[in-house]
Amino acid sequence: MAGFFVGKEVKVKNYDWKYTFEKRKAKAYNREQKAGGFTCSHCKQFIVIDDSMGTAHRNHCNYCLWSKHVDLQKPGDRKATCHGGMQPVGLTFKDEGNDKYGNPRQGELKIVHRCAADLAISTNRIAADDDVDALFNILYAAMSLDHEVVAQLQHADVMLLEANDRKMIEVQLFGK
Ligand SMILES: [Zn+2]
């Protein structure tokens, strides 16, 4: 049989690549939900989705804390077409404004993610089963971020936590 190398481009009738791609993605997502989790595209761990995580939308891996750029406007909307890997670049507290004495209120602890593909930034609630060592690793790694990343975060009003915020972080995580 010599039917394979005919020196011509193989044309497939009515093949809409983009449509097929989106459909495959949707199918994969449904499979993950049925299986009760998904495989982290960064560290390849299987991430279980259940009610014990303390957050409605599991949007990052609880081992390496990487996320995937799937949300556009708000957590869980899944409207982004990027699907790039989102690196955890730092920790922050949710901005809750000031109290009546003018002191900043401390909001809940969040992970700052930055997309490796299109550099989009998002902040995400931590989940109950997030690896604590990984969280603290991010805290320290954030202190040697590139200047341009720091500038981008400042521009987006994201205040990175630093090593001397560790005590406050521990209070949030462990209650003491
Ligand atoms: Zn992971």
Ligand SMILES: [Zn+2]
């Ligand atoms: Zn992206």
